[in-house]
Amino acid sequence: MKLTCTQDNFKKAIYNSERVVSKQNTLPILNNILFEGDKSGLRVSATNLEIGVTVKIGARVEKEGKITIPAKIISSFINNLPAGENITLETSDQSLKIKSGSARATIKGLSAEDFPLLPKKTANPILFIPGENLKNIITRVISCVAFNETRTELTGVNVVFGEKEIFFAATDGFRLSESIFALDDKNTNKEEYDLFRNKKDNVIIPAATLVELLRVIQSKEDSEVKITIEEGQIFFEADGTIIISRLINGKYPEYKHIMPKEYKTRVVGERSALQSAVKMASLFSGGKASEVALKISAEEKKMAVGAMSAEVGENSSELKLDVVGPSQEMVFNSKYLLDGLNTIATSKMTLLANNGSTAAALKEINEQTGEVLEGYTYIVMPIKN
Amino acid sequence: MKLTCTQDNFKKAIYNSERVVSKQNTLPILNNILFEGDKSGLRVSATNLEIGVTVKIGARVEKEGKITIPAKIISSFINNLPAGENITLETSDQSLKIKSGSARATIKGLSAEDFPLLPKKTANPILFIPGENLKNIITRVISCVAFNETRTELTGVNVVFGEKEIFFAATDGFRLSESIFALDDKNTNKEEYDLFRNKKDNVIIPAATLVELLRVIQSKEDSEVKITIEEGQIFFEADGTIIISRLINGKYPEYKHIMPKEYKTRVVGERSALQSAVKMASLFSGGKASEVALKISAEEKKMAVGAMSAEVGENSSELKLDVVGPSQEMVFNSKYLLDGLNTIATSKMTLLANNGSTAAALKEINEQTGEVLEGYTYIVMPIKN
16 A cells, blocks of 8 residues: 555544544454555544444555554654645555655554454435534433443433434433434435334434544534444444444333423523532532432522531522422432533523422523423433432 | 621632642541631631641621631532622531522531641741742743652752852752742842851752642732741742741752753754654654654754654654754653653753763743743753663
């Protein structure tokens, strides 16, 4: 292999692929990145056998070929190259020679023949989702994924393919987040989407895959993620990078049942004020569940947030806010309440509740119109007294 | 005690004192901050028995008194208070009641009687150093302090009081940094300074104390640090905060001997280019010392930076730069060379050397005039071949 490419393209390819390279791998070749040059350009790939990444970049290829070299070395190396100069790669025995400006390096590698084959996509994409939307959805729902869970289905995000919307949801059994993406004609390959969802209306995507996807999606207005699903695998394509991941087998819990259809009490206020009050109270909350009490007064249009413990002392704050419906008293695990408040992106939010022993919800508020935004819901269970 | 103060002042007092509170202390009272209200205002103090901090702030004191409460609780608590409102503190039994806006807390504490007495300053300051200057000096020399060292004198910064300048130096036996502060009339209490330095011309200040001082010095043009030394203690006063620390006993090594008086070869170039080249080479350098070779060619006005190892491969970069004097070949521990380059604040730097087996120096270059700045020197020993 002998080829030349720009430093920017090469850096992007390394940046997008190096993270999936596992840190402590018993199989040395999995610490390496695969470089393949052919007439279509340079393909840079990495895998940890769960997730694979392939980045295609343009290159002037003088001689086709391939090699693998350690991700750690090439990544640190290119981060210290003087900016601007093109990069020339040339294989020589089991090594890769790199030249850029006055810098030269020969990095010892391993044969590309021993690198695991990444699954090849054969079907067409069924979904086309703008990068920014997908980023917002993932960032929110991922907060509720269970890590190190014996129920592997809870370590992923459940995606349900509806006719006019897609539901992304995650839960660890204590709280639940659901984000809805409304489909229009641009977002699907209609015929293949319907064919797919008639066979199977949901998939469970590993959280680790979505975390990688977040890194790859560029913050450009026109970036778009193409999604293809086939035989237990999902393919995300964004800006020349392909992420390939297995899907999680198993049946996702019927979470819709625990989402109340309606709420008696609706409180609307500033997110940051509630966040601060809950954080303060959590310092004083005793017990394993770090309990924080909310008292909503319908008459006085206010909410008291408080906690006490025998060791630390006690605390309370009062927040002025809009209250519709009856007064309520509820106790929450402060961590779960804070995690939820952290996922609210608007400065105003609403807390919806029925009583102190059934699920409550957090939702966003449109800052211009004051309307409740129904696209995102964070459900948290109170602690029963 | 009952008093009211502004939230900003209170936050500053907690911020400046909380850090010295030791994290895992067997003596519970050392996890606490001492609050003392009297007619002069509020004094907030903390100590880990090595370093003490006292911050004085203005307060409207209705009733004098004192108490100690856990640093961790009060610090997190005030970080979540709604901004702007004043703070009222009131002791009640062994607790401190805090009110600010609609927030209330009662934090359990321990009696102020059990808090260790901080040494009181009786002498006058001998030195007045502008905050920015002291900050720059500390930031540079501290990189060479030895941590976890059996020779305790090397865990501090040596300060030598000359007639017209003060020398700050640190070394861990492998490299050395020295920063010189030129005194003018404003900087000393002349008579007391001379009296002091006639008795004792140096002190060794613990590095941990200087790290605290860095936090306390505000980035204001007119900030000034007053320094008082008496009986094995040093006092730093800056913007209402006093840091009290023991000095290190022991004899500091005669480091001036290892600083060459002159250098045969002088290289001048861009700091960042040399940093990148050394970082790149360090990826390829084998052996415990992470060896990087510099080859300075006087004829070609360039320097080659390179390394090789049997496992990783090899690397070299060439830098164009000004060379005065004979060619040189030297091998350095890449970490020590990089640590030195990181302390150079100017974009151009000079490397000064005599041969491959005696100390080399890094210095800063005035970016306007191109002159060598003599105020700061980083000395690094080459690895003998």
